[in-house]
Amino acid sequence: MKKLNKLNRVYLVVLILLTVATAIKIVMYQGWKRYYYGASVSAPSSYPIRVNRCEFILANGETAYLGTTQVNDQNSDWGDGDYSDPHRKERLPVALVIDYADYRSQQFYRDSIILPEKVISETFKNELNKGEEVSQYQSAPVMSLNFVVGVANNGNIIVWLRGKSFEKVLVKHKASIHEPKADDTWYERRLSRKGYFNQAFNIDSAQNEEFKKGFDKHANYIDTPSRFKTFMMR
């Protein structure tokens, strides 16, 4: 190699640094461990809940939020998915953090649930082809799987992983009760516990009457197959 002058040596160093930085960026991103997936929370229509906080902790320490619009509007039924289509790849979740209020028992639950990493990554590796096809803006459609967190009565929580034609139970867990403090009862403003349950939930008097009469009282939703499995699996 012929001798380079001072300027060209500086350029060479910059070029090498850029190449190294690019390599580091690619290795840190770990694209080969990333997948497209959706995630949302569901609850039985007879046991309405309001989710204050629900997020996945991902393998790289980042967090991802789960869809809660339907469940918070009391518009969900047992095992319904409410995920928005993923538009970027993410690392897989390793844990779930959930904090919610249960209307029927007037209790607040909060817990962190460890997810079975190995089962999840293996399912994504082997069964992604049975997933849902999601169209992308200005690029080819991708395959995606969906996580659904089912919040049953009595603080029971189940996590499903599903594609277009299969559903897997990842974990069942009983969440612990906690006493609400400060902003836990925030709905537009800070409310009392009773005020929170009256205002944050969109429940009419007829439904309330039914709840008082004990509608669905003996249901054990944690052991009930999801609506997806019963009606929608195709």
Added chain:
Amino acid sequence: MLPENTKESLTDPNSDQATKSVLFIFAILVMCGIFVSCTYTTEDEELFLWTLICPVITILLGGYTFTYTGKAHVGGRILFYVFLVLSAISIFLIWYLIELSHAYSH
């Protein structure tokens, strides 16, 4: 006129190095593109990084301009001043956007 110019650049001891410099500048710019686009970036991040491209070209050309002072390198010098103006504009625009965004803090 043309042969005279060619002659001058041939006799210029710097001409070989200058060619290499141009190649290096192109290689660095291509590498910048790869660096930005090798992983997922949001639209905002991408826009921000691409506005930085003018200052980067200016700095690279600056080295070129102040190292090679012969008549054969007038083109590079003109380009340098053009990019100096462009990067001043893009830096001003970024600064303006950042200041403007303060209005939306609450």
